[in-house]
Amino acid sequence: MTNVDLQKTNAVEPEARAGDARAEAFQGVRVARRNELAEDYVELIAELIHNQGEARPVDIATKMGVTAPTVAKTLDRLARDGLITRAKYRSVFLTEEGRALAKECRHRHEIVLRFLIRLGLDPETAEHDAEGIEHHVSERTLALFAAFANRS
């Protein structure tokens, strides 16, 4: 359910080459980076289903700004990782796990976005930066962002 769960390949990572706080930070960042794309897709798919009733590859491609074959290959990976289900030439559905991840991502995105706007950023830039930042915010930081966004 957490991000780390997606990290199935290359599953050594922790304390293997540890002993250096910096190295651990970078490894954490690498893990986050591996999951970013999956999170973006799942979040977008949830949104498309909510708004359009279904998530078609062509719409995913448009929203993500990539080509249809790229989407196809990525969807294959998401299906392999148990986040979505799909049938040939049909639109995409989230699994239970995918829905949970989508919800979590949306929640994080919301908070980061509201936080940035509360800080004084214009909504455009806020949306843009939130897209990049949301994958690298720890629980602890997220809590502080939420508190700041909600303070009277």
Next chain:
Amino acid sequence: MTNVDLQKTNAVEPEARAGDARAEAFQGVRVARRNELAEDYVELIAELIHNQGEARPVDIATKMGVTAPTVAKTLDRLARDGLITRAKYRSVFLTEEGRALAKECRHRHEIVLRFLIRLGLDPETAEHDAEGIEHHVSERTLALFAAFANRS
């Protein structure tokens, strides 16, 4: 000098498949992701030179938490992109361009870190999150972070 300059390959990107704000945001994130690793390396190399007098691949490998061959390959790319110079079996030097990038990165890192600590985050987590966040912060957001960190 800015991040976008590193984006030499696949140099189409903007407004090509534009027309969707979301797509543009994602494309921006993709560009940022391409430069993250280079920025991390250059920043680390500058730091090693400053602290140890030289940047040896073995130390880079330790700090980054990757193996020596990975470092070798990445350094080749950095050299190809004009950020560093190197001779076989010798340690690494930054070019003028590399130094400029390192300085810019360090500056950004500093601000994000101070901002997070000012927000109330513990220094450990702050360092960790800053490592991930710093690459996804626009100039505008950085200015707001700096203002917040510096406010009396």
Next chain:
DNA sequence: GCCAAAAGTTAGACAAGGCTAACAATCTGC
């Protein structure tokens, strides 16, 4: 109900960023 357009898939290329295994060069301690 057919046929063109739209959507989806498959095949194949390529670069980045990881790894291990095996080899080469450099450094160091005696």
Next chain:
DNA sequence: GCAGATTGTTAGCCTTGTCTAACTTTTGGC
């Protein structure tokens, strides 16, 4: 000054994420 340890390189493999070109399936208008 040489042998062993450390460091660096090379070769080769894998996955991810992107693309284009070519093909197949579905859909919608008449």
